[in-house]
Amino acid sequence: MSLSIYNARLLDPATGLDTVGAIFVDRGRIKDIAEGQTGPHPDAKASIDANGLCLAPGLVDLRVKTGEPGFEQKETLATASRSALAGGITSFVVMPDTKPVIDDVALVRFIAERARASGGARIYPAGALTTGLKGEAMAEIGLMAEAGAIAFTNGDCPVANASLLKRAMSYAANLGATIMSRPDERALAGSGAMNAGALAARMGLSGIPVEAEWIGAMRDTALAEATGCTLILDQVSTARTAGIAAEARDRGAKVLTTAAAHSFFFNERDVGDYLTYCKVNPPFRDEDTRQGLIEALKRGEIDAVVSAHDPQPPEEKRLPFGEAAFGAAGLETVLPAMLSLVHDGPLSLLEALAPVTCRPAAMLGLPQGRLAVNAPADVILFDPGKPWLCEREHLRSRSTNSPFDGRRLQGRVLRTFVAGEEVFTHESIA
Amino acid sequence: MTRAAYHYSFDHEHLLSIEGLSPLDITHILDLADQYAEATRAGRRPDPILTGKTVVNLFFENSTRTMSSFEIAARRLGADVVSMPVAASSVKKGETLIDTAMTLNAMRPDALIVRHSASGGPKLLSRKVDCAVINAGDGTHQHPTQGLLDTLTIRRTKGRIEGLKVVICGDIAHSRVARSTTQALHLMGAEVHLCAPRTLLPSGTETWGAASATTDFNKALKGADVVMMLRLQLERMDGAFLPSRREYFHFFGLTAERLALANPDAIVMHPGPMNRGIEIESAIADGDRSVITEQVEMGVAVREAVLHLLAGSRA
Numbered sequence: 001m002s003l004s005i006y007n008a009r010l011l012d013p014a015t016g017l018d019t020v021g022a023i024f025v026d027r028g029r030i031k032d033i034a035e036g037q038t039g040p041h042p043d044a045k046a047s048i049d050a051n052g053l054c055l056a057p058g059l060v061d062l063r064v065k066t067g068e069p070g071f072e073q074k075e076t077l078a079t080a081s082r083s084a085l086a087g088g089i090t091s092f093v094v095m096p097d098t099k100p101v102i103d104d105v106a107l108v109r110f111i112a113e114r115a116r117a118s119g120g121a122r123i124y125p126a127g128a129l130t131t132g133l134k135g136e137a138m139a140e141i142g143l144m145a146e147a148g149a150i151a152f153t154n155g156d157c158p159v160a161n162a163s164l165l166k167r168a169m170s171y172a173a174n175l176g177a178t179i180m181s182r183p184d185e186r187a188l189a190g191s192g193a194m195n196a197g198a199l200a201a202r203m204g205l206s207g208i209p210v211e212a213e214w215i216g217a218m219r220d221t222a223l224a225e226a227t228g229c230t231l232i233l234d235q236v237s238t239a240r241t242a243g244i245a246a247e248a249r250d251r252g253a254k255v256l257t258t259a260a261a262h263s264f265f266f267n268e269r270d271v272g273d274y275l276t277y278c279k280v281n282p283p284f285r286d287e288d289t290r291q292g293l294i295e296a297l298k299r300g301e302i303d304a305v306v307s308a309h310d311p312q313p314p315e316e317k318r319l320p321f322g323e324a325a326f327g328a329a330g331l332e333t334v335l336p337a338m339l340s341l342v343h344d345g346p347l348s349l350l351e352a353l354a355p356v357t358c359r360p361a362a363m364l365g366l367p368q369g370r371l372a373v374n375a376p377a378d379v380i381l382f383d384p385g386k387p388w389l390c391e392r393e394h395l396r397s398r399s400t401n402s403p404f405d406g407r408r409l410q411g412r413v414l415r416t417f418v419a420g421e422e423v424f425t426h427e428s429i430a
Numbered sequence: 431m432t433r434a435a436y437h438y439s440f441d442h443e444h445l446l447s448i449e450g451l452s453p454l455d456i457t458h459i460l461d462l463a464d465q466y467a468e469a470t471r472a473g474r475r476p477d478p479i480l481t482g483k484t485v486v487n488l489f490f491e492n493s494t495r496t497m498s499s500f501e502i503a504a505r506r507l508g509a510d511v512v513s514m515p516v517a518a519s520s521v522k523k524g525e526t527l528i529d530t531a532m533t534l535n536a537m538r539p540d541a542l543i544v545r546h547s548a549s550g551g552p553k554l555l556s557r558k559v560d561c562a563v564i565n566a567g568d569g570t571h572q573h574p575t576q577g578l579l580d581t582l583t584i585r586r587t588k589g590r591i592e593g594l595k596v597v598i599c600g601d602i603a604h605s606r607v608a609r610s611t612t613q614a615l616h617l618m619g620a621e622v623h624l625c626a627p628r629t630l631l632p633s634g635t636e637t638w639g640a641a642s643a644t645t646d647f648n649k650a651l652k653g654a655d656v657v658m659m660l661r662l663q664l665e666r667m668d669g670a671f672l673p674s675r676r677e678y679f680h681f682f683g684l685t686a687e688r689l690a691l692a693n694p695d696a697i698v699m700h701p702g703p704m705n706r707g708i709e710i711e712s713a714i715a716d717g718d719r720s721v722i723t724e725q726v727e728m729g730v731a732v733r734e735a736v737l738h739l740l741a742g743s744r745a
Contacts, residue, residue, distance in 0.1 A: 198634020204549035204571025204606060274550030318528050320548030322569065 002026040003420055004044030006037055008055035008381065012371035013354035023055065025377040028419035033371055050381055053414060056353055058090025058378035059334060060360040060369045062180070062258055063234060063306035065155075065327070067398075068114060070099025075311035075398045077111070078118035080331065083397040085120050085424040087332035088413035089307065090378035091361070091368055092121060096128040097155035103128035103139040108147040120423050122378070124150040124364070129168055129179060135159045138168050145177050150364050153180035153234065156281070156326075160186055162219060169229035178364065179224075180232040183216030183241060184282075193322045195268040195283040203274070205321060208283050210238050217244045225253040232363065233257045235308055237282035239292035242301040256363055257301065260308035261337040261356075262328055262403055264294055270403065276317045276324035278403045280308070294346050297355065304360035307334045311399030329397045332390075333404045339384055339411035349384065377420035386412040440739045444556045444563040447572040448613040456617060459735050460582045466738075467586075467731035470506075476734065478508025479742045483540040487513040489566070490527070490546040495702060496566050499726070500543045500575075503733035509540070509741070527551055528558055535559040541741040544568075562740035570604045576701055577610030579732040581618060583725045584656055587697050592619030597650045597692075599625040599682055600660025600709055601671075602643070603632045607701045608660060612638045625650045627682065629671045630662075647682050654692040658699040659684050659710045667708075675708050684710045689719070697721050 006022035010033065017035075024032035024041040032041065040047035061084065067074030077094070084092055094111060096102035102111060108125050115123030127149030131137045141152055152172060158181055159165040165181075172179050189212040194200050196207025217233055224231035225248055236242050236257050245255040266284040278284060285293075296302050310327025317324050338352040361369025368376045390407050392400035416424035440458055442450070469476050485504040489497050497513055504511045516530065527546065534542065541562045544552040549569030556563040567573040585591050596615055602608045602624050612622045616639025624635050624643045635643045644650050651657065667675045689698065698710075698720045706712045715722060 198632070198637055201603070201632035201634050202609065202637055204569045204609065274553055315526065318554075319526060320546065320551040320554055320569075322548045322550075 001420070002043060002045045004041035004047040005050055005055060005379070005381070006040050006047060008050035008053060010035070010371060011054055011056040011349060011353060013350045014358035014370035014372070016350060017371065018350060020052070023371065023377075023379070025420040028377055030371060030373055030375050030377050033373065048415075053381045053383055054349070055371075055379055055381055057357040057369050057371055058380050058416060058418065059088050059356045060366065061089045061092040061307045061309070061331070061334065061356070062232070062304055062360045062363065063095065064092045064309040064331065065095045065097060065311065067311065068098065069110070073398070074313055076118070077114050077123060079396070079398040080309065080311075081118050081120040081123065083329070083331040083395065085416045085418070086396050086413065087307070088335050088380040088382060088416055089331055090121055090380070090416060090418050091124065091366065092307075093124045093126050093150060093364070095153065095155045096126055097133060101128050101133050102126070102149075103131050103133070105140065105143045105147045108144045108149045112148050121418060122368070124148075126151045126153050126180065128152070129154045130159060130164070133157050135161055135164065138164070138171060141168070141172055141177055142175050145175055151178040151180050151232070156182065158182045158184045158186070158216060162223065165220070166223045166227060169223050169227040169231070173227050173229035178230045178232060180234045181220050182234045183213050183220055183236065185212045185215040185219070188212035188215065191322075192283075193279060194271055195285050197268070197286060199268050203271075208281065210240070210285070210289070213237060213241050213282060214244065217241045221245055221248040221253060221255050224248070224255050225251065228254070230254040231256070235260050235263070235282055235306065236302065237263050237285050237293065238289050239296040239301070242293075242296040246301045256303040258304045258306045258360075259293060259297065259302045260330070261305050261334040262308065262330060264290065264297065264305075265337045265340060266290070266403055271321075274321040275403075276319065276321055277328065277401050277405060279321060279324050279326055280310075280328050280403070281326040294341060297341075298346055298351065302355060304363060305334065305338060305355040306360075307331050309397070311397050312401045313399050317401050327401065329395060329399055329402045331397060332395055333402060333409070335382065335413060336409035336411045340409070342384065343410055377417060379417050380413050381415040382411065382413045384411045386410065388412055442740070445574050445736055445740060446553050446556060446563065446565045448574050448577045448610045448617070451617070453617050456578065456581065456614060459578055459732065459739065460585060462738060463578070463582050463728065463731040463735035464586070466734040467728060470731065476506055479738060480504060480507040480509035480540070483509045483741055484538070485509045485511050485541045485543065485737065485741065486534055486539040487511065488530070488534065488542055488544045489513070489515050490544070490551070491567070493545055493567070496545065499729045500566060500733050503730050504737055506730075507734055507737055507742070509737070527555060531555045531558050535561070541737060564736060564740065567606055569606065571606050571609065573606040573610045575729070575732055575736060576607045577614035578736070579725060579728045580611045580658065580699060580701070581614045582728045582732055583699065583721055584615070584620075584697070586728070587721055587724070588655060591615060594620045594655040595653055596620050596622045596656040596658065597625055597654045598622060598658045598660065599647055599650070599684070601630045601662045601666060602626040602635070602660070603630040604663070604666070605660050609638055611658065612640050616640070623650045625682070627672055627678070630666070648688065648691055651688060651691040654696050656697055656699060657684060657689065657692055658701075660701065661703060661705060662709055664705065679708055683708065684714055686711065686714060689714060699725060701725065
C-alpha cells in the first residue's frame with residue numbers, strides 16, 4: 001500500500017537534508033522525497049499530516065541483548081522489538097550471549113526465524129566468534145555468515161587469547177566478515193563494579209580502570225591492523241579509546257568504534273547510593289571523561305552510538321552493588337539521550353542522528369538508515385522537544401532496569417514505520 | 431531567639447555511615463556513650479530502655495567480636511536479642527539479601543544490625559525494612575560504630591580530639607575502619623594521616639578528610655599523638671599486593687624504635703584482630719601505651735548509645 005507523510009521536517013543525516021517536505025512510500029520503500037511539499041502525494045492511498053514533526057530514518061542499533069533463547073524472563077525478541085520500536089529503533093543487532101550461545105548455523109537460523117515471527121523491527125543476529133564464547137576455539141564464522149550472521153563477536157567476554165583472536169580476525173578478514181570486540185583487558189578490570197577512582201575507593205567498591213579499556217583497544221586494533229580485519233570496537237567509554245582507533249584508521253586499518261548512548265548522559269556520580277541500575281560495563285566514567293567522549297563524538301571519532309540494551313530482571317539487580325549484574329535497558333532512551341546533546345548544545349540535530357542511523361547502517365552494509373529513493377521505508381516521526389518523565393513501569397521492555405528511571409527527558413518518538421507499515425504509535429496520538 | 435530554639439535532636443533513622451553525621455551528632459553519641467561506659471565501670475545497670483524491643487544481629491560475614499559487642503550492648507539495655515550468623519546458611523541457597531531482610535522485617539524487629547561482605551549491603555537493606563538499620567561493617571566501605579568507638583577512646587584518653595595528629599597505618603585500600611575512623615576524626619577536628627604501601631593506598635583519601643596519604647611511615651609518625659595500626663589480611667602480603675610479610679614488617683611494622691618517633695605520650699590503637707609480629711610487635715600491643723582493650727570496652731558503650739538513639743526513641 002502506498003503512503004504519503006507530508007508537512008514534516010525531513011532529516012537525513014546521510015545527505016545533510018533538513019527541510020520541510022514529504023515522502024512517498026510504496027511497497028515498503030521510499031519512492032519519492034519531495035522537498036517543500038506540505039500536502040499529500042497525489043498517488044498515495046493513505047496520507048499522514050506530520051504537522052511539522054521531525055521525520056528521520058529509523059534508528060539502527062548495533063548492540064542489543066535479549067534473553068532469547070534461554071533467558072526469556074529477561075527479554076524475548078518480541079518484547080525487545082516492541083521496546084525498540086517505541087524508541088524509534090527499526091533495526092537492531094542481537095548479541096550471541098544467550099543460552100545456548102549463537103555459535104552455529106542452526107542457531108543463527110533460529111534467531112532469524114524467531115525475529116521474523118516476532119514482527120516489527122528488523123533483527124540481525126551476530127554470531128559468536130568462538131564456540132560457546134569460551135575463547136578457546138573459532139566458531140564456524142563462514143557458515144554462520146552464509147546463514148545471515150551480520151557480524152561476529154565474543155559479546156561480553158572478550159577473547160583473552162591474543163593468538164586465537166588474531167587467527168579469528170585473519171580468517172574473518174578473508175571472508176569479509178566484521179568482528180565486533182569489547183576492548184577490555186580482563187586481568188585489569190578484574191571484579192570491578194564501577195569506574196575506578198576516588199569515588200569508588202570512598203564507596204568501598206572495586207574499580208574498572210580506564211587502562212583496562214585502553215590496553216584492550218590497543219591490542220585489538222594492533223591485531224586488526226595486522227590482519228586487515230574490519231573491527232568494531234564495541235562500546236568505548238573514553239575519548240582516548242576512540243583516539244586509538246582513529247590513529248589506526250589513519251594508518252589504513254579498518255577500525256570503527258561504537259559508544260553506548262548512556263555513556264554520554266551519566267557520570268560515575270549517578271551511581272549515587274549504590275544504584276544498581278547504574279551498574280554497566282563499561283562503567284559510567286568521571287565527568288571529564290564523559291565530556292571528552294562527547295567531544296570525540298562531535299569530532300566524528302565515534303562511528304555509531306548503540307543502546308547497549310541489556311535487560312536484567314529485579315533478581316539480578318536488587319542485590320548489593322558489587323553482586324548485581326551489569327547492564328541497562330536502553331532501547332527506549334537512545335533518542336532522548338542523543339537529543340540531550342542537542343538541547344545542551346554540543347551537537348546539531350543531524351550530528352546527533354548520524355551515529356544512530358546512517359553510520360551504523362553503513363558499517364554493516366545495510367541499505368536503511370537514510371532517507372533515499374528506494375531505501376527501505378523505515379522511518380520515525382518524532383518531536384525533539386517533547387518533555388516526558390521516564391518511569392520504568394512504562395517502559396515496554398520485559399526488564400525495566402533503566403538508569404533513566406525517574407529522569408526528565410526531552411524528545412519522544414510518536415510514530416514508527418518499518419517498510420512503510422506503522423508499527424508503533426505513541427498513546428498521545430493513537 | 432532564645433536558647434531553647436536551638437534544641438538538638440538526633441535526627442537519623444539508621445546508622446549506615448559516618449558520612450551524613452554532623453560533629454554535633456558525633457558529640458551527642460560520644461557523650462551518651464561516655465555515660466554508659468561510666469555506668470558499667472561503676473557497676474550500675476543502665477535504665478532498661480529497650481525492654482520489650484527486639485534487636486536482630488544479622489551477620490552475613492563471620493565476626494564473633496563485633497557480634498558479641500552488639501549483643502552485650504543490646505542486652506544491657508534490656509532488649510531481646512536474636513543473633514543470626516547467616517554467613518553459611520540461607521544466602522548460599524540463592525535467597526537474596528533483600529529476601530532475608532523482608533522475612534526478618536515481617537517479624538517486626540526494632541533494630542537490625544547488619545554486617546555484609548558487599549559495600550552498600552546495609553544501605554540496600556535499609557530501603558526495604560521499617561526498622562532502624564545499624565551497619566556493623568559492609569565490605570570495604572564503612573564500619574561506623576568502629577569509627578565512633580575509636581573517636582571515643584581517643585577523646586577519653588587524650589581529653590580532646592581537636593588538633594591531635596593521628597596516624598593510621600595498614601591496608602587503607604581494603605579497610606572500612608580506615609574510612610569510618612578517618613571521617614569521624616576529621617569531623618571532630620583531628621588531623622588524620624594515612625600510611626600504607628603504594629598498592630594499598632587508594633586515591634582520593636582527601637575526600638574522606640585525610641590530611642595526607644603517605645608511604646613513609648617513619649616520617650608520618652613524627653609528632654603523632656595517636657598511632658592506629660590496621661590489620662593486614664595475610665593473603666594480601668604474599669606477593670599480590672606486597673612482596674612478603676617480612677618486607678611489610680620492615681617498612682610498616684610498629685616497633686618500639688618506630689614508636690619513639692611519635693610524641694612521648696602517643697597512644698597505640700588497633701581495631702583487632704591483630705597479627706602480632708606482622709603489623710605490630712607484641713610488646714607494643716601489650717604495652718602501657720596501648721589502648722586496644724579500652725577500644726573493645728568503648729565498643730560496647732558506643733553501641734549502647736547508638737541503640738539507645740535509634741531503637742529507644744521509637745514508639
